[in-house]
Amino acid sequence: MQQNSKPVDDSHQTPKTPGSPGFEPARQMAYMRRAVKDNLSRKIQAMLNSCVNCGMCAQSCHYYCSTGDSDVIPVKKFEKLTRLLRTHFHPLKSRLPFYGSKDQPDEQMMAALYKAAYEDCTLCGKCALTCPMGINTGEILSLARAMLCSIGRLPSGLVHPVETAFEVGNYLGLTTQDFVENIEWIAEELGDEIGVEGFTIPIDKQNAEVLYIPHPLEARDLPFLLMYALKILYAAGEDYTVSSYDFDTVNYAYYQGSKDNMMRIARRMLDAREKLQARSIALAPCGHGYRVMRWEAEKYLGKRFDFPPVQSIVELIDRYIHQGRIRLEKNKYEGPITYHDPCNIARRGGVIEPPRNVLHALTSDFVEMQPNRARNFCCGGGGGLASTGDFGKLRVTAGKKKAEQIRQTGAKIVATNCFNCMTQIRDLSKAYELGIEVKSVVELVSESLIM
Amino acid sequence: MQTVYYIILVPMVYLAFAVFIVGSIVRIAKIFREPPNPTPLEIHPVKKPGWLWTLTDTFLFPTVRRHKPVLWVFLMAFHICLLLLLIGHLELLADFAVFQVIPHEIFLGNGFVGLILAVCLLYFLFRRFVTPVKDLSVPEDYYLLILLFLVVIFGSEMDWARSWYDYGEMEVTDYRTYMLSLVMLKPELPYSTTFSGHSFMLILHVFFANLFLMFFPFSQLMHAIFSLPMNKLRRG
Incomplete structure (x- = not known):
């Protein structure tokens, strides 16, 4: 090869x-x-x-x-x-x-x-x-x-992001000022969309129930994705906040293999929670970020966190639906939907059923990949491969199995819960002409919300 | 020639057992010298009770059954027969009332245990000539399988001769005298073990078994010892 x-x-x-x-x-x-x-x-x-x-x-x-x-x-x-x-x-x-x-x-x-x-x-x-x-x-x-x-x-994709994360606090080098401005802009847009005058997004609110940590890409390049997540939190009436100190779920140091660097980045998130005295942390869709905060950091420290386990936002959504805090329009999306289990969230993270519950609430045409759940195949974008430009060709070759799996389901939409998986499956869709849309579960839910 | 026989049947057996025990301890110690893992890593979904699933994983190979059913049948047959074989050899030492719950003659299985083992070993060996297993096999794999096959075949021949063809020169009592004397550290070779027509089988059997034991701690055969703790680690 x-x-x-x-x-x-x-x-x-x-x-x-x-x-x-x-x-x-x-x-x-x-x-x-x-x-x-x-x-x-x-x-x-x-x-x-x-x-x-x-x-x-x-x-x-x-x-x-x-x-x-x-x-x-x-x-x-x-x-x-x-x-x-x-x-x-x-x-x-x-x-x-x-x-x-x-x-x-x-x-x-x-x-x-x-x-x-x-x-x-x-x-x-x-x-x-x-x-x-x-x-x-x-x-x-x-x-x-x-x-x-x-x-x-x-690989270069594992060097610069970590360096930047150490210097600035997130892997993209987004400054706090920019972040706050973006959040304010999102608040305006979101306020218009849901028709609430003077809608604000709580930044650095003390004693909130949930501290939502976005993916920096959401905050900079794809503000709509962040908007989706915040809309759900708002619709559920959650007492949430975002931190201006840490807004980075990503932890590429984990993929470097260096445990110390990993903890240095993870520590920042823990500090952010400590400062705001938030009760729990919810993470944006990010595979390895979830894995680090849910399991690896505790393993490194040798003890459990003194706050409830870190959750992926999908787990929150599942709870909201279960408690009736949000209502969803069923079958807004046409065609079969399948779910790709990100390795770090399902097999190595333990979040297996929540996304399925959510998708069942969204559509009556949910199809499973074969194999699925913990035995699902990796999309080929993990391990830091999706962040390194040089590995593009390699990723497409290694993703052939995933492409076959997706084709077999005949799904129109592939939902997933991880940024790297989304990037990779989009690339696969192009390379193998799968004709699918790749969407985050958060996006699907947010678009189907009945306010 | 009798000197060679003696060396194989007595000093080499002691040497083999010494190497086996010391080597295994050293190999295990090497692992325990490393710092322990802070907390176990679970594989999801977590199933309770963990220890029960660990035992299932270790002794029933559910992952193999799932992916390679044919291999699983041979693996199960092989390992069950290996257990029966171990019991059989223990019974050559003395009578154990526990094993006689199902009444049987010594040696256990009327010759079929050895036959099944030999067939399984051939299957494992020929499996190694097909991709992808061919690509990852190392000389050690072939060596071990052939060695084990030789042990089994010579051991079984003695059994077959007795149980299928009424060969009566080497009796259970002779084996028992020989093995007990080894255990008691007063080695004694009954006349039939070195001078009868089939004594070459015994000598080759013991010779290859010695090699096998001596090789055990330095090879992947250690999976016999490691599989339980490894599966426990996986289950968290």
Whole structure:
């Protein structure tokens, strides 16, 4: 497949990753050793030790299903890491002559590892469900990502957003002033639409029930998406607020594999809630953002948050419908609607039924993909691939399985709950001429609201 | 020649067991030396009670049944027979009242356990010549399967000779004398084990089994030990 299509060469452009030191070649080994030490847990070690080479994982990986290339079978991907750990990081074996070495691994090995970790795996975790031993290749490869991140070898789409997030507070570099202005503009528009004079959106309101964290893209480029979400919150009579300190669900540092960087970004959201004393946090549709705030941050801190679990806005909508706080016009959209389960929200996040309840309330023609729910295939845009421009072609190739799945349902609209998935499925729709519309669940609900 | 027989049947067995036990402990210790995972990672949807699902995952391979039903049949047959085989060997040591709940002769299964195992092993081996399994197989996979096949085939032949063709020179009592003496650390080789016509089967069986045991801690065979904790980790 793409084995020779693209040289892996992001290292010379932007070697500086936030939070990591310089990258003189001589010290790279030391950095990687530290990354291994920090990230190699009992679980990963156990996973590396218990593969039986049964090959069950092949059919579960959308890369293999799409390309049939034996190099992208999950076991072959993490084998590259295993080999590197054995020959260069093992305390004894790395000292054996003709076998190991204490020096920097050669370029070929590093390039193979980079390809396996960043290009050929979206960390979707479907293989963990299929493996009889429960080996999660995604988790193993986040160790590889951490190692590569420690020497600054990252795809460009995972460098700048994180840098900007550290400097400005969100990955797009949107200033607080712009954000507030945009929110005011949205308030005006929304006020006109629903016919309420002097409608305002509460910014930095203390003690609100829900702190809604938008996706910065919503706040800058796609204000209508943000408007949809706010309209639903308003219609439900929710006591909500948005923060002018943090308005970024995105956490690309998680895809870098660097747990510390991930927490630095996540901390900002926690601080924002702390400042406003909001009771809970609701997140805009974002797969990995949800995963980080719902599970990974707590895992990193080693304790539960002292506020109710972070929710995706879809869970809120489901609750509103259930409690009768919002009413929806059924079948406003014609044609069958299907739902794509984002890996980080369904399989690795646990939000499986709420979006289905919502869609059942919206349409009587809801069709499921096969397989669905936790066993759904990754769209191919996860793992930070959708944020890197160079990976466009790769994403389309890897998304063939998803395109087939969508075509099989015969749906006119694909609803989903994740920005990366939306981008990716739109690209797939173009490349494979699926003739579908890709919409966020929030958008569908908002358009069908009966005020 | 008798010296070689002796070495295989006595010192090598002790060596194999030593390597097996020490190696396994070292391999497990290597994993436990790493820092523990802060909190377990659940796979969704979470099903309760977790430990029960863990046991199901570990011993019934539901994921394999879902995706590869044929492989699952062979896997189940193989592992059940392996268990019966283990019981059979224990019964060569002494009589266990527990196992005689269903009355049977020693060795268990009247020869069919070994036959099923051999067939399963051949299936596993030939499966490795078809893509995608072909592409991910490493020499170790073939080596282990062939080695295990040799262990099974020579072991079974002794059983088949006794149970199907009334071969009477090597009796259960002879095996029992030999194995008990090994356990008691006073090795003793009954005349029939080294001088009868079928003694070469016993010697080859023990030889390959020794190799198998010695290779165990350094190979993927450790899945026998790891699969339970791994599945527990997955279930959270």
